Amino acid sequence: NAGVTQTPKFRVLKTGQSMTLLCAQDMNHEYMYWYRQDPGMGLRLIHYSVGEGTTAKGEVPDGYNVSRLKKQNFLLGLESAAPSQTSVYFCASSGTGRKGEQFFGPGTRLTVL
Amino acid sequence: AQRVTQPEKLLSVFKGAPVELKCNYSYSGSPELFWYVQYSRQRLQLLLRHISRESIKGFTADLNKGETSFHLKKPFAQEEDSAMYYCALKDGNNRLAFGKGNQVVVIP
Numbered sequence: 001n002a003g004v005t006q007t008p009k010f011r012v013l014k015t016g017q018s019m020t021l022l023c024a025q026d027m028n029h030e031y032m033y034w035y036r037q038d039p040g041m042g043l044r045l046i047h048y049s050v051g052e053g054t055t056a057k058g059e060v061p062d063g064y065n066v067s068r069l070k071k072q073n074f075l076l077g078l079e080s081a082a083p084s085q086t087s088v089y090f091c092a093s094s095g096t097g098r099k100g101e102q103f104f105g106p107g108t109r110l111t112v113l
Numbered sequence: 114a115q116r117v118t119q120p121e122k123l124l125s126v127f128k129g130a131p132v133e134l135k136c137n138y139s140y141s142g143s144p145e146l147f148w149y150v151q152y153s154r155q156r157l158q159l160l161l162r163h164i165s166r167e168s169i170k171g172f173t174a175d176l177n178k179g180e181t182s183f184h185l186k187k188p189f190a191q192e193e194d195s196a197m198y199y200c201a202l203k204d205g206n207n208r209l210a211f212g213k214g215n216q217v218v219v220i221p
Contacts, residue, residue: 004156031207040122042199042213043157050207058208090157094207101147102209104157 004105012111013081021076023091031094032074036087081112115140119212126190134185134215136200145203146183152196190219
């Protein structure tokens with residue numbers, strides 16, 4: 001099993017450009033999450049999904065959109081990138097229940113110039 | 114809303130010395146606490162969860178509901194313990210709230 005994978009690993013964008021980050025998991029997990037990691041800020045939840053076809057806002061959703069058309073995939077979109085969105089983005093997935101551990105992807109390092 | 118506080122950003126310890134990373138939380142419900150570790154340029158991985166009451170890589174953490182704390186401890190630090198450590202609290206919707214993290218540097 002590959003676990004949680006993310007593409008791309010690195011990306012440089014110019015202000016105003018758009019892009020989509022792809023997260024895929026092969027563990028049949030119901031829940032999926034997108035976080036951003038910034039120095040001194042820890043990980044902050046952007047959006048999450050509790051199942052196929054559902055999405056919900058997290059702590060810092062502005063400037064991002066998400067879609068969960070298939071259970072195994074969770075897409076994060078930036079419609080008009082801004083320098084403030086320079087960050088490392090992590091995707092995670094988890095099963096349901098009390099012991100549902102979140103498994104993380106390797107991260108995508110995004111720079112917006 | 115839940116909140117997780119890790120007061121120290123950077124902790125430097127000598128090899129063989131004890132390590133303690135502090136974590137305090139605020140949450141109105143029944144807390145579920147975790148410690149995640151991130152080694153250099155790697156993904157986050159689960160280190161400990163309070164419900165398991167286990168010791169992993171020599172680390173332990175005890176949930177103290179009276180003090181609303183979940184401090185991480187290891188009696189003898191090793192060089193391979195150098196990493197970023199995050200305390201996290203899971204809410205009733207399976208969402209994790211993370212602290213800001215502790216960078217641990219173990220000096221040989």
